[in-house]
Amino acid sequence: MADKDQEQSVLSAEERDFVGRLNAGFQPPPLTAARRAALDARVRDRISEPRWSGWTAWMNGNGASTPALVAVSVAAAALLWVGLPAEQSGPSFAPPLGPTLSASRNPSSGAEGSRTVEFVEADGREAWTQRLLFGDPTNDTLEETESGLALPPEYAAIDRLFFEG
Amino acid sequence: MDRAAEAEPTLEERFEDLVATHRDRALRLAWRLVGGDDAAAEDVTQDALVSAYRGLSRFRGDARLDTWFYRIVVRQAYSHLRWRAVRERFGQVDADEAPDHSTVEGDPMLRARIAEALDGLPRNQRDAFVLVHMEGFTVREAAEIMGKASGTVKSHLHRALGKLRDRLGDLLDDGFHREDRGRDQQPQKPQQPQKQQPWDPSERDPKEISNGR
Numbered sequence: 100m101a102d103k104d105q106e107q108s109v110l111s112a113e114e115r116d117f118v119g120r121l122n123a124g125f126q127p128p129p130l131t132a133a134r135r136a137a138l139d140a141r142v143r144d145r146i147s148e149p150r151w152s153g154w155t156a157w158m159n160g161n162g163a164s165t166p167a168l169v170a171v172s173v174a175a176a177a178l179l180w181v182g183l184p185a186e187q188s189g190p191s192f193a194p195p196l197g198p199t200l201s202a203s204r205n206p207s208s209g210a211e212g213s214r215t216v217e218f219v220e221a222d223g224r225e226a227w228t229q230r231l232l233f234g235d236p237t238n239d240t241l242e243e244t245e246s247g248l249a250l251p252p253e254y255a256a257i258d259r260l261f262f263e264g
Numbered sequence: 265m266d267r268a269a270e271a272e273p274t275l276e277e278r279f280e281d282l283v284a285t286h287r288d289r290a291l292r293l294a295w296r297l298v299g300g301d302d303a304a305a306e307d308v309t310q311d312a313l314v315s316a317y318r319g320l321s322r323f324r325g326d327a328r329l330d331t332w333f334y335r336i337v338v339r340q341a342y343s344h345l346r347w348r349a350v351r352e353r354f355g356q357v358d359a360d361e362a363p364d365h366s367t368v369e370g371d372p373m374l375r376a377r378i379a380e381a382l383d384g385l386p387r388n389q390r391d392a393f394v395l396v397h398m399e400g401f402t403v404r405e406a407a408e409i410m411g412k413a414s415g416t417v418k419s420h421l422h423r424a425l426g427k428l429r430d431r432l433g434d435l436l437d438d439g440f441h442r443e444d445r446g447r448d449q450q451p452q453k454p455q456q457p458q459k460q461q462p463w464d465p466s467e468r469d470p471k472e473i474s475n476g477r
Contacts, residue, residue, distance in 0.1 A: 109418075113436065114425060118397045120435045121428065124374040125382075125398070127295035128302065130288050138291070139283070141310055146279075146317045 278329075279317050286330055287313070289399065290337045296394045297341035299379040308344050312337040331408045334401075338391055338409060345383075374435075381431040389424035392417045397425075 110118065130138075273281070290312060295305035316333050323332060382390050388410065395406040396417070403421075407414045 110425075114429075117429060117433075117436055118425070121378055121432070122398055124371060124435070125296065125300065125378040126370060127292050127300070127305070130291055134306075135287070138287070138306055138310060142283070142313045142317075145310070145314045 275321055279320055282316060282320070282329065282333060283313060286333055290334065293334065293337055293394065293399050294341050296382070296398055297338065297391070298344055299383050300375055304344055304348075308337065308340045312340045315340070327408060331405060334395075335409045335411070338395075342387060342391075377432060381428055384431070385424055385427060388412070388416075389420045389427070392420035393424040393428070396421055 287309070291305055291309045294308040294312070295302065298304040298308060312333070315336050319336075323329065327335075382394070385393065391410055392406055395401045395409060396403060401409065403414050403417050407417045410417060412420075
């Protein structure tokens with residue numbers, strides 16, 4: 100508590116009054132027993148179900164059966180494998196996958212025909228989505244901006260292009 | 265009796281204790297971080313609890329369990345805010361999804377102003393201010409939760425306070441609502457952690473009970 104006391108002691112009486120009024124004016128509603136029980140029940144339901152059940156339930160809800168899910172998954176894996184640029188001299192017939200912005204093969208590693216790939220910038224839709232939702236955990240530059248909440252870089256670029264141009 | 269088994273609580277027991285002790289405070293913290301949105305705060309808390317449960321087996325005790333958990337809450341809240349900002353910017357948020365500040369006791373206009381002022385702060389400043397000045401964490405605890413140095417957190421607190429006073433300084437003037445001034449003669453202290461309602465895994469959803477199932 101020493102740190103806390105030290106922090107509070109830095110505040111002047113007026114600042115303490117101001118902080119107190121902010122607290123008084125920004126109080127969450129009390130958590131009733133019913134809300135608490137409902138929250139606990141939802142948490143309990145979620146931790147008791149398999150991690151991917153939500154996705155599969157959504158797919159099933161849209162008319163996809165379990166064999167179809169397996170088939171789609173296998174096809175997606177095969178397509179991904181074929182789609183990766185290979186170290187080969189001939190042309191690749193695989194279509195580009197997803198919004199991969201720039202990916203380069205690593206010419207120094209792997210034998211001819213191997214599929215060693217070194218991604219430089221965007222590394223596929225999943226990683227892009229992860230960065231969009233959760234940010235880059237190794238980079239706090241976005242968080243240090245003075246704006247209230249910085250848009251992810253992809254959206255910021257679109258924002259500048261279409262909304263501020 | 266097996267002493268080792270007695271000394272080492274199971275994953276379920278650890279999670280049960282975590283929920284019982286920190287659920288309510290996590291919900292309050294999330295509510296303040298997401299700008300006073302009840303539904304969003306519950307979503308954030310729920311996601312944080314589920315993440316904590318799934319990560320609890322990997323928790324090695326490098327940090328305190330509560331610090332680790334509140335860090336998850338803060339990150340979930342930030343993820344929610346980022347996602348909401350994207351959706352708002354590109355017009356995918358309906359008006360009825362905005363936080364309804366009229367459903368809680370007190371002055372809804374004042375609450376909306378404070379929420380807007382907090383929302384306008386940079387993330388680290390808002391997190392530091394909410395953690396220390398509203399939720400009653402020590403500077404050291406806030407620093408651990410935010411993954412920053414204590415001095416950095418103090419700097420964020422100083423800047424946040426300055427900006428909030430610029431935007432809401434009239435709270436100290438006559439512009440502050442008379443009814444609030446009368447009710448809160450003494451500045452309200454941040455809420456301290458307390459032992460919360462136990463989490464009963466066998467507890468049934470009240471909706472199920474009311475439906476007679």
